[in-house]
Amino acid sequence: MTRYSLGAIVLHWLIAFALAFELALGFAMPRGVEGFALFQLHKSVGISILLLTVLRLGWRLAHPRPAPLESGWAHRMAHAVHVGFYLFMLLAPLTGWALVSTAPIKVPTLVFGTLPLPHLPLADSLNPIVEEAHELLAWFGIALFLLHVAGAVRHEILLRDRLLERMAPGGSRPLGAALALGVLALGIGAFLSIGGAKSGREEPENVATAPVTDSPIAEQTPEASPSAEETSPAASETPAPIPTWTISPGGRLAFKVGNGDAGVVEGSFSKWQGAIAFDPERPETADIRITVDLASASVGDSTQDGMLAGDEFFAVSRFSKAVFTARSARRTGTDRYTASGTLQLKGASKPQTISFRLTGSGLARKVQGSATVARAAFGVGEGAAAEGLDPNVTVNFSFDAKGTLPAE
Ligand code: HEM
Ligand code: HEM
Incomplete structure (x- = not known):
């Protein structure tokens, strides 16, 4: 069976792990001073996803994907989810970047504590719009994620057409399944542990x-x-x-x-x-x-x-x-x-x-x-x-x- 190129496979799983963590972090990070370090981490991981996505799109242009296994509605749906994913992978970090660039007080961002991220030259009046867009995109990403995983499970259990092997390193189904479970476990685990730590730390408000x-x-x-x-x-x-x-x-x-x-x-x-x-x-x-x-x-x-x-x-x-x-x-x-x-x-x-x-x-x-x-x-x-x-x-x-x- 023809498979995705190794570069496409590595980038797919790298971004999948990063996104699962990033979404969990975004929703769970505490919104107060105690969340400052997690905010910096959120911004760093988000910008890394943006860079990896640009790399991935460049790679995709140079390395054609294998021919689709299906045609008709299922193909169109899968294709729409993939296009949606690429848009989400670009727009989520960009709206996040716009969000910190338009805040009334500008918080400097150091990507992973080293690389300063310049602020985008945008009017501060855009702040409420990009904030709303950033959150909506996050929900959009979660919806795509669920559809995508449902599609993979359908191929795996109902159709048994070994689609997962196309996206698995070395064509190994167990490895593909382990990576898929790893992505889900990271997302859920990070959400629970960051969110749990947050509520554990909460003190009486006033x-x-x-x-x-x-x-x-x-x-x-x-x-x-x-x-x-x-x-x-x-x-x-x-x-x-x-x-x-x-x-x-x-x-x-x-x-x-x-x-x-x-x-x-x-x-x-x-x-x-x-x-x-x-x-x-x-x-x-x-x-x-x-x-x-x-x-x-x-x-x-x-x-x-x-x-x-x-x-x-x-x-x-x-x-x-x-x-x-x-x-x-x-x-x-x-x-x-x-x-x-x-x-x-x-x-x-x-x-x-x-x-x-x-x-x-x-x-x-x-x-x-x-x-x-x-x-x-x-x-x-x-x-x-x-x-x-x-x-x-x-x-x-x-x-x-x-x-x-x-x-x-
Ligand atoms: C966690 C479970 C996941 C599984 C089991 C999985 C599985 C797969 C499989 C089997 C394909 C190949 C589909 C085909 O050959 O037609 C694929 C493609 C793709 N996946 Fe995932 N994936 C997962 C997570 C994600 C996540 C979190 C993203 C978010 C960015 C993502 C984005 C994509 C994209 C954009 C493609 C299309 C690649 C292309 O043709 O350019 N996947 N995925
Ligand atoms: C793929 C990349 C990203 C994803 C999936 C993502 C996801 C999220 C999510 C789920 C939230 C919580 C939404 C809410 O409950 O209001 C959030 C909040 C936030 N994100 Fe991101 N984010 C990404 C990239 C970025 C980047 C690159 C930055 C900045 C450079 C950023 C800055 C922020 C800020 C400042 C907030 C807090 C908004 C607030 O509550 O005031 N994000 N993000």
Whole structure:
């Protein structure tokens, strides 16, 4: 029986394995900062598929395929699936490439960590269209895959015409069958393991909503919230105790920065905590410590979130937290305050002021405030990806807080 040339066979199976993995990866990769490395892998494998496909089409022109075994509807259908596959193999990577090239913030792509992939010169307004097209093409690819495998099974089991041998290395049917099962196993296995790892890693979405339990201020700064025994020598002059505050569920810590013609980039942190000792009547005794989990930063777009985690922005692999501390505050209006302290971010420690407004009364208050952070001082937003970003980032926060007075 006439067979496909060895080059065509090698490329067929190489691309089949790569595509099964790529589809599984695309659907299963986590859409947050934790998926950054998998995203880079997705882009690298996708671009490799594009190159292999160009090679394969060139090979096909130079090496004619064996004559079809069938004619009529079955042949036409098989032919349509093959043409569909070639279109899918070209268009899926191209739309993926267009997708990363039109994202509002450009994430640099390094193919397998080495070769920089330039961005295609496309208008950013195309982003939603190519994103939709990329996902639709993926489903189209899966449909073709199912039809193609059904066709192969039909030949193998119903027609028993040894079609598989045409596409098997050395014409070996067992080898062909093993490769086919290998492709399916890789696709399903990769989907389950990447998807499974993702759900295993998932943490509560908004930890800012959890009560703040770690490092209560009273322990860190005994002088700010004295216990009766420790302060006995000056007991008669002991000032009224300072309440410590627990952040209630539903708080928000957001940021925004201008991005030239592309508008404004807005996002938020889903995980942050505060240890706050504060008496609205004596703001000078304040002791504030806010800890922000930088890996929880999101602008609502997984591609850009991956970049936020990278070295040019937060470098979360080296600096996972930002910490703001202030040891006193100042009243600037009836219910308005500022606190000047220190912001530790990405290895730098710089003076930082925040302002806020308190509403409510007694031990149930609402806090709303903001800060302007000069990002260059912390090396946040370096390189080409951040070129259009304004130097100042506005941080806004709002949360409800419940006060507790230290026990006697
Ligand atoms: C996993 C199970 C797979 C099996 C058992 C299989 C089997 C085969 C067989 C037997 C042929 C030759 C058909 C003929 O001689 O007329 C073929 C051709 C082809 N297969 Fe697959 N295949 C598999 C996966 C894939 C995948 C994932 C792709 C995606 C790109 C693919 C793309 C193609 C294309 C485009 C052709 C036509 C080659 C040409 O004539 O240029 N196959 N396949
Ligand atoms: C044959 C090649 C490719 C296949 C089969 C493929 C498949 C997929 C699939 C199934 C998804 C998930 C769709 C969804 O649930 O929304 C996806 C997402 C994505 N792909 Fe690909 N892809 C390919 C190539 C590429 C390439 C070359 C790039 C970039 C250079 C790329 C970039 C992306 C991006 C950025 C997303 C995430 C979209 C989002 O959720 O925001 N892909 N891909």
